Amino acid sequence: MPAYLEFILEFGARNNPTDARFSGVRDQIVLHDPTPGPIISALGRSGRHFQLCYSLSRVRPNEDDEEGLDMSKWVFNQAAVYHRFDVDNGTVLWVVTQAGLDLQQRYxxxxxxxxxxxDKTFDTPIHSLRSSLSAHLMYCHWSTESWHGYLRAIHAECDRTMHGAEYSPLHIEWLQEFQEKASVATMVIKANSETVASLRLFYTRLENTSDLPDSLREKAMMASFCNCPEPNSSTA
Structure with a gap:
């Protein structure tokens, strides 16, 4: 899926982590009259599939900063997720690119x-779909972690820098830097939220696609995923 390569090519290189070109969900649904190329029976590929990719970001402190109050030791983590699902056989493919192994360990x-x-049963297409939705939720919750702690660190650093100081042009520059960090964090949280909303919208649209096999139309499962509460992005 070319869109996934775009996420990877810009991985860690973009200057603006809120750039809309590298957020959101890209998807493709092929359920009617698939071309012969993707049909590989030996690999469980019927050609009838959907695929999607998206990117998420989180922030975390380095391990040597237990309280997370040192601004210089906080780092942004990006993750690019690709998922392909064969609707006839239930075969699943995940490709996740991340600077680290924590998502791999969580999976x-x-x-x-x-x-x-x-969350881990793949013996039938409907079970595979349910397990895939659980993985999506896990990735989305990963993106909500530590934002409260990061904003708290910005506030603490601002207090340490400005407390008891005689204000000068340099202090104004520092205040602008703190404001910029807080604004970037807010925009990344918003981008994550929009990605989660787009993911829900995709599965709502998929459920209403006429060529989707009836065996995958489990209303309660789809409703549970598409209507689940927004993850709390202030999680510490």
Whole structure:
């Protein structure tokens, strides 16, 4: 999917983490009269599939800053997610690009021995779809973490810098820097929220697609995913 390559090519290189070109959801639905090329029976590919990709961002402190109050030790993490689902066979493909291994570890926990059966069962198309929705939710919740702590660190750094100081043009520059950091954080949170909303909209649209197999039309499952509460982006 070319859009996923666009996410990766700009991975970590963009100057503006709120650039709308590198956020949101890109999708493709092929359920009617697929071309012969993607049909590979040995790999469980019927040619009837949907695919989507999206990017999310989070912020986290370095491990050596336990309280998370040192602004210089906070870093932005990006993740680009690609997902392909074969509607006839239930075969699933995930490609996740991230600077780190925490999403990989979380997916292993989600689908590991102690995971819930509904999050790690792929024996039928409907079970695969349910497990895929659980993975999407896990990635979305990952993007909500630590924002409250980051904004608290900005506030603490501002207090330390400005407390008891005799104001000068330099202090005005510092205040502008703090304001810019807070504004960027707010815009990234908004971009994440819009990506989550677009993901819901995609699955709502998919459910209403006439060529979707009836076996995948489980109203309660789709409603639970598409109408779940917004993740709390202020999670510390």
């Amino acid at each position: 292993k926990i989600l689908t590991g021995p102690n995971g819930r059966p509904e």
